[in-house]
Amino acid sequence: MTQVHSSPRLPVSKPLLAVLLVLQIVVGTTAFGYARGLWSDDRAADSLALVAPVANRPTSIESAMVAGSVVARRWSGDSVLMTASVQVDWPWEVTAGEEDVAPGGWVFLTYRTTDEQTGETLSVVVERLSGRVVSVEEVEWETPPTTEVRVGPDFSTSLDAVRAAEDTIGQRYRQDCPDRRHLTRVSLTNQPRSDQADGGIWLVTYDDTAEPTRNVVSVIVDAGSGRVIDIDDRSLPCDAGAEP
Numbered sequence: 001m002t003q004v005h006s007s008p009r010l011p012v013s014k015p016l017l018a019v020l021l022v023l024q025i026v027v028g029t030t031a032f033g034y035a036r037g038l039w040s041d042d043r044a045a046d047s048l049a050l051v052a053p054v055a056n057r058p059t060s061i062e063s064a065m066v067a068g069s070v071v072a073r074r075w076s077g078d079s080v081l082m083t084a085s086v087q088v089d090w091p092w093e094v095t096a097g098e099e100d101v102a103p104g105g106w107v108f109l110t111y112r113t114t115d116e117q118t119g120e121t122l123s124v125v126v127e128r129l130s131g132r133v134v135s136v137e138e139v140e141w142e143t144p145p146t147t148e149v150r151v152g153p154d155f156s157t158s159l160d161a162v163r164a165a166e167d168t169i170g171q172r173y174r175q176d177c178p179d180r181r182h183l184t185r186v187s188l189t190n191q192p193r194s195d196q197a198d199g200g201i202w203l204v205t206y207d208d209t210a211e212p213t214r215n216v217v218s219v220i221v222d223a224g225s226g227r228v229i230d231i232d233d234r235s236l237p238c239d240a241g242a243e244p
Helices: 014-028 042-050 061-075 158-176
Strands: 034-038 080-089 104-112 120-127 133-140 183-189 201-206 217-222 228-233
Touching: 061 080, 061 104, 061 120, 061 133, 080 158, 158 183, 158 201, 158 217, 158 228
Parallel strands: none
Antiparallel strands: 034 133, 080 104, 080 183, 104 120, 120 133, 183 201, 201 217, 217 228
């Protein structure tokens, strides 16, 4: 597997990167367990109606957790955060030197119960532009999940991770062909840890619609310091990656 790194080289083991990519896939597909369907009884309707929009926008994982935790506590008093990710939808035009993270996209939060007998999770979706909870879905698992993520008070934020990725490679990557490269995903994992990251890692990935089956650029950011510790660039030139 050929990898192109920025200079100077940022050494992180490739098994670590592979595991992180798998974890991000899990984050994005959590709702596909044994789905019991939309949590569509009166509790869901009441929760969506009563939860105030996120105050700080553009919405990040951290700000969405305020609304998400309200819904989760109404669902189960012992709920804990299982996965957290944010999708940033960029405009199809890139302005060189821009520092703001685009406001479009979604935050995906999944909570689980600590009851080992039930094996249930609740997926909460927050629209970034409005800051509103737009969907809740309960999922029943044959084997109760045990994953948990913790957003430390001294962590860099999910949007800080996006900015770090943008500064190192992301903006340049998107600018080459912005009509195809306009989707960024960020997820948090507390494990595994590398020698350079203590407590948590942000995984930032960039998609290309001409290569829909893989993440073509991946950036690992230390959640504690906000420092980029690895870049995996498998992108092709825009003309080479275009569909026929």
